[in-house]
Amino acid sequence: MGAKPFALNVGLCCLFLPLVSACATTQEVVRASPIFDILIENGTVYDGSGAPGAAASIAIIGDKIVSIESDNPENPQAKRRIDATGLIVAPGFIDPHTHLVEDLGSEDRKRRNNAPYLTQGVTTVVLGNDGYGDYYIKPMARLLAELGTGTNMAFMVGFGPVRRELLADTNRAPTDDELEQMKGFVARGMCDGAVGFSTGLYYTPQNFAETDEVVALASVAGDLGGIYDSHIRDESSYNIGLRAAVEEALYIGREADMPVHIAHIKALGPAVWGASSDIVAMVEKAQAAGQIVTADQYPWQASGTRISNALVPRWALDGGLDGLRARLTNAEERARIVEGMAKGLKRRGGADALLFTGALGEADVPKGITLAEYAQQKNIDPLDAALEILAAGDSRVASFNMDEADIATFARQPWVVTSSDGSTGHPRKYASFPKAYQRFVKRDRLFDMARYIHRSSGMTAELLGLERRGFVRAGYFADIVVFDPERFEAVADYQDPEELSQGVRYLLVNGELAIDGGAISGALAGRPLLKDTSKYAAQCQQTDG
Incomplete structure (x- = not known):
């Protein structure tokens, strides 16, 4: 954990204390007593990197983590002290695949508070998945910031609105002029701060697009630092088949020269059960050739559609x-x-x-x-x-429609992160992160706590390019979950899909307590997380963004 970060160098006191002879020859380090807003003590801290947990205290001022110390500081002053004895302290979880635009944009403060996700330990959600994201990102972000939300939000530009703007729901290819306009829509969304370009090639009207059309649009996002996030064209045997659909996603990423992220990876239906090993081999082959490929997964046997x-x-x-x-x-x-x-x-x-x-x-x-x-x-x-x-x-x-063995095969992969794909009426909206913990860590022992936290926080932050999120580190935003490893569990199931999860004792979003002692505070401390586009200023000046 390094040197004592609570020590402040005050050697300049020598200028004002000439009678203190020691100051004439040395610059003493005097123990100071800064006043922290929150001090989390006595917990086992997992920093989100995949490293093992360790005893540490975390000091927070405002919305930032200011220090982490392996030994409890001497006589610290804090407006609020949280005793995390017996609890896990980790970065707030990040969900890369949700369907929450209506909830977070609601006039209902309770919906905007996003308790179904807060009680899972989630502090950041991604909007616009499956190709549904609007390309007017800045106006949406401004509205959500004004309304106030319980969680942070990152954004995807969606292929659906881009295509529907000019082609509605018709089954035809765009003209050259229409394709150029569509590229402009994607550029606008990326320049507004989206983290990537999302497609849902199984869904109408996106399924009417040929691969080259998708490559042309994805390339725009890739040139502006985005990832390609895709609900692939077929997760079963409906059209081109699961294997061909994965190959199409990899091809789009190669041609567009951008990272590929496969949404809610699965082998859907008896016709493709057992195909998970083939898909893993395909991804690993692409990775060995230098391609960046990741995926997310929810831990449920039933999909939602x-x-x-x-x-x-x-x-x-x-x-x-x-x-x-x-x-x-x-x-x-x-x-x-x-x-x-x-x-x-x-x-x-x-x-x-x-x-x-x-x-x-x-x-x-x-x-x-x-x-x-x-x-x-x-x-x-x-x-x-x-x-x-x-x-x-x-x-x-x-x-x-999923086989348990395929779910386990995908879960083991070091390039797969946790997600919910949360939708109304399915327990995954209320319980995916604790369900993954219960199933993969506690029941099946597919991986340990450190890996679980890494795949739920730091790894996701890195693949999305979220700055100073996803890790417990000094200088990072204070998005922190404190949960009881014995009681962190899903309550929702298929018959009662809207039951809040339990076991999160404290949850901080940008330094504010969203859950305090197990109770939802009602705080709306979330923020839109827009990608820094200053690197692409010249390209973005050519858009309407």
């Missing part, structure tokens, strides 16, 4: 749900759609594997039952039940 995304063939969503409904009035196209949905249902493991978690639009779907149970209640075929839902709206579902 919608009936339309889970079952409907991609071609049938040209024009969105309205386009789908129009096609269903044509007998020939309806037959093709139903055939495709039957294949989708098989890939998902059948109607028993789709659990309704929230109706959308005008659909009247109860939570907590499966598609099979809903169809039985209606006394109709599961596919007819799904079509009935889509005629009125849609429904969120938890899709039980």
Whole structure:
């Protein structure tokens, strides 16, 4: 931990104390007593680097960590002292994949407080994943800063809004002029401070884009220091297949000359169970060739999606749900759609594997039952039940489609970090970080506490390029979680997905206590974390950003 950082050099006192003979020959180091805002004592500190934990005291003034000392300082003065005996002290966790724009932009202060994430130990979340992020980053950041949020926020430029601005939901390639305009949109978002370019190539209308279109746009973000973050085109066998989709992501990163980050990495459905080893080999081969490749993972066996995304063939969503409904009035196209949905249902493991978690639009779907149970209640075929839902709206579902062995294989990899992919109706929004701790550290012993904290904080900060975040270090922002290793656990499950996690005793966001003694304080201390673009000033002057 180094020399005593609480000692202050006051040798200049010699100028004012000439009668003290010792001052004439030496510059004494006198023990000072600075007043800290918060002093966290007696805990086991994991600094986020992957190093083992060690006993230390952490001193905080304002929003910064000012010092870390391996021995308790002598007679420290602090406005607030936190006794962390028996507790783990770590950097606040960073979630690289969330869907929280509506929550954090809400008029409801309670939603903006973001308790589902604070109680997981999360102090920073990323917005705009799966290609959904707006490219007007600065106006969004200003609004969120004015409203106040419980967590910090970083931002992704999303391919969806960029493409939809000019092409709506149509299945066609952009003209040369349209592509240039789209590049401008990406540049604006990056120059506004986004950390990367995000795509959701499985989702309409992004799935209509050819690879070269994505490369052209990703290259703009890469030239401005961003990463390529992608929900890959296929996590199963829906179109090009899992392996080809991973290769496409790696190809885009190589061509755009930028780091690749694979969102919520998984092998989805029985058709690709066991493919995790092949995917790991592909990534390691790319890394050996010099490519930067990372991924994030949530620790749940069920993914979260919608009936339309889970079952409907991609071609049938040209024009969105309205386009789908129009096609269903044509007998020939309806037959093709139903055939495709039957294949989708098989890939998902059948109607028993789709659990309704929230109706959308005008659909009247109860939570907590499966598609099979809903169809039985209606006394109709599961596919007819799904079509009935889509005629009125849609429904969120938890899709039980992952194999435990694949989850473990991905979790072991040193290039995989923790995420939630948090969405309404799925427990991952409320409980992914403690679930990962319970499952990977305590139950399966896939890695130790130091690795768990590294993959939940420092490693994520580095891959996103977040400055002075993700580590417990002097001069870094005081985003700190203090949790009980015996009680840190998920409470939410698939039947009760909105239960807050437990075990976090204290949580600091920019030096303010968001959780104090296990109680949520209500503080809105989060900040927008915009990437420093001064290095790209000349390029950014050419944009509207």
